[in-house]
Amino acid sequence: MVQIQLMARGSRLPASLLPLYAPQILNQLVTEKAVLQEARRLGLAVSPEELAGQIALNPQFFPSGKFIGDEEYSNFIQSRFNMTVPQFEQKYRENLLLEKLRRVVTAGATVNEAEVVREFHRRNDKFRF
Numbered sequence: 602m603v604q605i606q607l608m609a610r611g612s613r614l615p616a617s618l619l620p621l622y623a624p625q626i627l628n629q630l631v632t633e634k635a636v637l638q639e640a641r642r643l644g645l646a647v648s649p650e651e652l653a654g655q656i657a658l659n660p661q662f663f664p665s666g667k668f669i670g671d672e673e674y675s676n677f678i679q680s681r682f683n684m685t686v687p688q689f690e691q692k693y694r695e696n697l698l699l700e701k702l703r704r705v706v707t708a709g710a711t712v713n714e715a716e717v718v719r720e721f722h723r724r725n726d727k728f729r730f
Contacts, residue, residue: 643702645701652690674686
């Protein structure tokens, strides 16, 4: 239930609508956990260095290239996301892992121009007799 509340809060969903959207949110959480499990089964992981590197790209945490400090970082995470730093970083790590899996899955998916043209004509060409 905590995850559903966090997700609803993140989408700025009014509390009165939570019962209507709870099944969809729950389904999304289950799907996300299953995809994360598959990524781990495939041996994908996000190292602490990768996580730190991605967080370092956020200008809110590193204005002028200098870290804002642990306390301000923690306060920002708490006020902006209503999470602790470990919760935020775990969620960030999971998002990076999902992105890695997406890249692995889509890396082999290429379509050449002839295939695009052929599919366009298949879907759009009409003949009259």
